[in-house]
Amino acid sequence: MKLVSWNVNGLRACVKKGFLDYFHKVNADIFCVQETKLQEGQIKLDLDEYYQYWNYAERKGYSGTAVFTKEKPISVKYGLGDEATQSEGRILTLEYEDFYLVNSYTPNSQRDLARLDVRLEWEDKFLEHIQALDKVKPVILCGDLNVAHHEVDLKNYKTNKGNSGFTEEERGKMSRLLKSGFVDTLRYFHPNTEGLYTWWSYMKTVRERNIGWRIDYFIVSNRLVELLKDAQIHSDIYGSDHCPIYLEIDHPNK
Template identity: 75%
Template sequence: MKLVSWNVNGLRACVNKGFLDYFHDIDADIFCIQETKLQEGQIKLDLTGYYQYWNYAVKKGYSGTAVFTKKEPLLVRYGLGEQNFEHEGRILTLEYDDFYLVNVYSPNSQRDLARLNYRLEWENRMLDHLLQLNARKPVILCGDLNVAHKEIDLRNPKSNIGNSGFTEEERGKMTTLLASGFIDSYRYFYPEQEGSYTWWSYMRNVRERNIGWRIDYFIVSEALSGKLKNAEIHSHIMGSDHCPILLELK
């Protein structure tokens, strides 16, 4: 089974930059996107063979997630826990026979950390959600989690300590998640691989020089460790300030 996750940073713009070519070439069983930045009716994708599920933000041109899947899920939830609504469109949970898929666009704590408290509350609620799901069947969590967990996960760790996405608090939440029965699938295969990033600033030559952060993840329940086959970062794919990531399961 092949899964892909990509923060497209505006799907309409990404479609104009080759999104559909990549989508069809990769032929994923499940394709998750974040930061769609659109409302219902603003785009129509002809994805033959895929069911489409969208969670739109109330605010126009903001946030949003979607999942395109070849197999119809048993159930789809929009939001966290028992709620079926989440006004920023940041999470979709799909239930299948053997696992849950959770597609997430985590809130950014912002440059001045004005939203850090909100972000930490979100992390607490997200962990509760994942643990509840994991108690029933294994979980595959994917998306832009807006945190570089370790120093190896960004080019300039020393100068970014305390900055949004690399605060002790945010990194600690990721540590807690992984200690609660989950695996960072990329580090499972490449624990010491440096220079593996999924996001780059739009500043000039930053991507060409690979001055980036790894903030997009596939995180899976430990129960799936024996099924992990491959994890990849497709940094050669343009169209967004993020690149797609891939996970293959046996």
Template identity: 70%
Template sequence: MKLVSWNVNGIRACVKKGFLDYFSEVDADIFCLQETKLQAGQIELELEGYNQYWNYAEKKGYSGTAVFSKILPLNVTYGLGEEEGEPEGRILTLEYEEFYLINVYTPNAQRDLARLDFRLSWEDRMLQYLKELDKNKPVILCGDLNVAHKEIDLRNPKSNIGNSGFTFEERDKFTTLLENGFVDSFRHFYPNQEGAYTWWSYMNKVRERNIGWRIDYFVVSERMAAKLIDSQIHCDVMGSDHCPVVLEINA
């Protein structure tokens, strides 16, 4: 089974930049999007063979998630079931026979860290949610998690310490997630690989010079680790300031 996750930074713009070509080529069983930036009725994608699930933000042109799945899920949940955070369309959970898939666009703490407290509260609630699901069946968490976990996960760690996405608090929350029975699938296969990034600033030639961050993930329950085949970063795929990440599993 092949799963793909991509922060498209606006699906309408990404479609104009080759999204459908990549979508067809990669031929995923499950394809997850973050930052779709639209409301219902603003795009119609003809994706033969796929069931489509969209979680829209109330604010126009903001946030949002989607999942396209060849496999019909047993159940679909939008958000965490709590009012706070629901209006931003950041969470989609699909229950399948063998696992839960949680597609997430984690809130950014913002440049001045104005939203850091909200972000840390989100992390606590998300961890409890994942642990509850994991009691029933294994979990696959994917999406733009808006954190570079270790110094190896961004090009310029020293100058970014304390910045949004690389605060000690955010990184500690990710460490806590892993300590609670979850695995960073990319580091599972490539623990020491440097220069592996999924997001680059739009500043001039930053992507050409690979000055990036790895903030897009597939994180799985530890008991799924034996089923993992590979975890990839498709850094050559353009169309967004992020690139797709791919997980292959025996399922």
């Protein structure tokens, strides 16, 4: 089973920059996107083999998630039900026979940390959600989680300590999630490899020099580890300030 996750930073713009070429070439069984930045009816994708599920933000041109899947899920849940972010279209939970798929666009705490409290409240509700699912079936979680977990996950870690996406609070929430029974799949295969980033500033030559952050993840329940085949970052794919990430895993059984 092949899965892809990509923060497209505006799906309509990304489609103009080759999104569909990559989509068809990678031929994923499940393809998750974040930051779609559109409303219902603003784009039509002819993806014949795929069921499409969209969680739109109420605010125009903002946030939003979608999942394109070859296998029809048993059920789909939109959002976490929290007051602060429910209208922002940040999460989709798809239930399959043998696992849950969660696609998340975690709130950014913002440059001045003005939204850190909202972010930390989200993290608590999110953990409750993931743990409740995991008690029923194993979970495959993906998306832009807006945190570089360890120093190896960003180029300039010394100058970014305490900044949005690299605060002790945000990193601690990621550690808590993993310690509760989950695995960061890329670090399972590449525990100490440097330079594996998924987001780069649009500033000139930053991406070319690979001055980036790894803030996009595939995370799975511990009991799925033996099924993992590969985890990759497709940094050669442009169209967004993020690049796609890829997971290959045997189909889970109960």
